[in-house]
Amino acid sequence: MELFINLTLFFMLVVTALAILRMRHLFAVVALSGVFSLLCALLFVTLDAVDVAFTEAAVGAGISTVLLLGTMALTARNEKMPRSFSPVPLLVVVATGAVLIYGTLDMASFGSALSPAQTHVAAQYLERTPTDMGIPNVVTAVLSSYRGFDTLGEVVVVFTAAVGVLSLIGGLGRRRYKKEEAQE
Amino acid sequence: MNMEFILGHMNYWLFIILMMIGFYIVVARGNYIKKIVGLNVFQASVFMFYISIGKVEGGTAPIFPIDMNIDPQVIYSNPLPHVLILTAIVVGVATTSLGLALIVRIREEYGTIEEDDILEIDSAAQVSENRKEGASMGGRA
Incomplete structure (x- = not known):
């Protein structure tokens, strides 16, 4: 049953991604990217990552879509027709995919309790969280306490990005006004 | 190559196929907004790949009962990939917004985003x- 759900969701994801590839209308592309994020969130739920599903639905489908729509409103609505089809990108992509699939052949099979990812420190976190923190959600405990410095680093990255965005487009309205004045 | 091996690794391959569709959008399309969307598709596929590594067969989400009466029989999935990907999603949106700001500036200077x-x-x-x-x-x- 789980395999069936996974395969169905995967099929929908592929159709969405191919539609993003084919569409020339940027509004449709942005809307489909929101659909893609929500389907991802569903897949995260079936993979037991409910916190990630939450974040993906709120941040991936919500904030990203709003940002993309804003950019679209400030720039262009349609994609230009490509001049010619080039086989080089396709070759690069197929070669990369083949190498990546070759890389997975050594991996433990999906859901195995004996894979290296499962046998290392993960069990420790699950064991210690009730006594160390006393809160039910292990992901929260790891995120904000055991690996709190990671989260601090994340905040620094978000702050840097915010400063970058503000310095890039901060004076947009003012510059436009000046340009109009100069034209007059 | 038996059936069990294929079923056990199929999830990884499916996510790699999705990743490659995103990659193709990034390299083959000229419109910058579409490139960013392609990058998001690629990124989301990497996230799903990561999360699928943390899944344990028959496991459940790593959240204990509210009264903290933990049944030792219950298997929980690995919480570490979830934590890493939570961070990665937020950082991904930060980088996306920076890319989009660059696109707005490019449009301002060149009058096009192709x-x-x-x-x-x-x-x-x-x-x-x-x-x-x-x-x-x-x-x-």
């Missing part, structure tokens, strides 16, 4: 500059 047009404008500017410099240097440049 890669072909921008390359054309750049090479035309280069040619005219070479001509101007060449004249001042006696036609040698």
